């Protein structure tokens with residue numbers, strides 16, 4: 001079974017694209033969603049995050065996302081330390097999940113697949129791109145986040161130019177219908193080569 005990585009910067013549309021693969025019957029693993037679940041279910045992660053960020057890292061609902069985001073996206077060392085706590089656990093969880101799937105290939109969607117080296121465990125990497133200004137507008141519409149908060153996250157992610165050097169396939173996600181057609185073609189091509 002092949003592992004196809006799917007990545008892209010904040011607001012590029014990778015979750016939208018992941019959904020299109022899912023609609024074609026491909027099992028999709030959304031690393032961000034699973035990472036969030038693990039921050040609330042893993043006692044080890046909880047203990048380490050509290051050690052690193054203080055008691056406020058958690059509240060009654062679980063991970064205090066606003067508090068954590070404010071801290072880590074303004075401090076590269078803290079962000080790296082948080083990634084080092086969470087990402088190895090996600091990698092183990094993904095491996096287990098992938099082993100249970102019965103399909104020619106699976107999609108692993110992750111925002112920072114290149115940045116954390118996760119792409120090395122993929123047979124193929126699909127990169128979703130869109131101009132920065134478009135991405136900012138999309139996320140402002142989706143999350144009610146400020147331009148500053150979005151740019152802070154972008155600064156902690158590689159640029160599209162850097163990612164393009166390592167990607168196998170690039171989807172420029174502007175027009176949704178064109179993207180859907182592109183996804184269907186990529187899907188057929190992966191199936192044909194398998």
Ligand SMILES: CC(C)(COP(=O)(O)OP(=O)(O)OC[C@H]1O[C@@H](n2cnc3c(N)ncnc32)[C@H](O)[C@@H]1O)[C@@H](O)C(=O)NCCC(=O)NCCS
Nearest residue numbers: 009010031032035036065068069086110111112153156157
């Ligand atoms: C830091 C947290 C609490 C912020 O939560 P919040 O609801 O504000 O943002 P959300 O999770 O929806 O993320 C929105 C986007 O921010 C960017 N982003 C999130 N985490 C990271 C990261 N570690 N490094 C760079 N960019 C990131 C991504 O583009 C992501 O899609 C949350 O992202 C989290 O729990 N992160 C840990 C899991 C993780 O590392 N996920 C990212 C890739 S697997």
Ligand SMILES: Nc1ncnc2c1ncn2[C@@H]1O[C@H](COP(=O)(O)OP(=O)(O)OP(=O)(O)O)[C@@H](O)[C@H]1O
Nearest residue numbers: 009010011012013014015016138142173174175176
């Ligand atoms: N081609 C498109 N045209 C218009 N809106 C789009 C397009 N693609 C995605 N969107 C919208 O833009 C927003 C961001 O898309 P999506 O959540 O898929 O991005 P993402 O790359 O997963 O972002 P993040 O890294 O923040 O999780 C969503 O509200 C989505 O509906």
